[in-house]
Amino acid sequence: MLNVANLQAGYDETTILRDVSIKVEKGKIIAVLGRNGVGKTTLMKTLMGLLKPSAGDVVWRNHSVKGLRPEQRAKKGIGYVPQGRDIFSTLTVEENLLLGLEALQKKPKKDVIPSHVFELFPVLHEMLQRKGGDLSGGQQQQLAIARALVGNPELLLLDEPMEGIQPSIVQLIERVIIKIAREQGVGIVLVEHNVDLALACSDFFYILDHGRIVAQGDSKNVNLEAIQKHLVV
Numbered sequence: 557m558l559n560v561a562n563l564q565a566g567y568d569e570t571t572i573l574r575d576v577s578i579k580v581e582k583g584k585i586i587a588v589l590g591r592n593g594v595g596k597t598t599l600m601k602t603l604m605g606l607l608k609p610s611a612g613d614v615v616w617r618n619h620s621v622k623g624l625r626p627e628q629r630a631k632k633g634i635g636y637v638p639q640g641r642d643i644f645s646t647l648t649v650e651e652n653l654l655l656g657l658e659a660l661q662k663k664p665k666k667d668v669i670p671s672h673v674f675e676l677f678p679v680l681h682e683m684l685q686r687k688g689g690d691l692s693g694g695q696q697q698q699l700a701i702a703r704a705l706v707g708n709p710e711l712l713l714l715d716e717p718m719e720g721i722q723p724s725i726v727q728l729i730e731r732v733i734i735k736i737a738r739e740q741g742v743g744i745v746l747v748e749h750n751v752d753l754a755l756a757c758s759d760f761f762y763i764l765d766h767g768r769i770v771a772q773g774d775s776k777n778v779n780l781e782a783i784q785k786h787l788v789v
């Protein structure tokens with residue numbers, strides 16, 4: 557589904573990502589691991605089109621999306637939940653969710669939030685009229701993921717969705733990620749600091765170090781000792 561080949565990207569004159577190649581198959585969860593500042597968010601931004609690569613290609617369903625803007629990529633089925641949630645705090649939960657419809661290729665005649673989103677995150681249904689900014693951190697994170705799901709993505713980019721969230725919500729988000737991958741065939745790229753958590757809910761992992769992929773493999777068959785040197789500070 558997603559084929560990233562020899563990607564190079566960064567900010568102004570600074571190159572951060574070098575020769576990064578990753579693949580994401582339908583219904584598979586890919587974890588991207590690495591210490592602070594190694595380029596995980598830069599990779600996500602480049603996949604979404606917020607940063608322009610200086611070399612390499614991003615191929616989505618057999619077509620390069622390198623020249624497409626973020627909203628064009630969203631319409632092609634790529635959903636993005638940035639680090640730090642990024643919900644609209646002055647809009648209600650319902651208004652935030654309705655914005656997710658903008659990502660649909662064909663907008664429905666009537667603006668309706670698909671009910672499966674509330675099955676995954678029941679608390680959002682109870683809080684439809686509450687302002688986004690008045691939700692707890694965990695609720696805001698659920699709202700951010702739910703808003704991306706309203707756009708019916710086939711690929712979901714999640715940048716540290718469990719960061720700073722209480723364990724029960726972490727478990728809920730983990731269950732949701734696995735469910736949408738297995739049942740809806742959504743491919744997922746998950747950036748996550750907690751190695752145990754990332755490996756437990758992913759199928760395949762990549763480790764970034766200084767902007768390069770330095771290790772990769774099957775998440776269920778990891779030599780933890782071998783990867784530790786890329787992860788400990």
Ligand SMILES: Nc1ncnc2c1ncn2[C@@H]1O[C@H](COP(=O)(O)OP(=O)(O)OP(=O)(O)O)[C@@H](O)[C@H]1O
Pocket residue numbers: 567570572590591592593594595596597598599
């Ligand atoms: N807007 C920017 N302009 C210039 N440099 C940036 C910018 N954003 C990030 N960087 C730099 O790019 C490098 C990679 O940052 P990035 O946010 O991709 O790392 P990360 O692996 O996601 O880190 P973390 O785990 O802390 O979120 C860092 O050295 C960072 O300082």
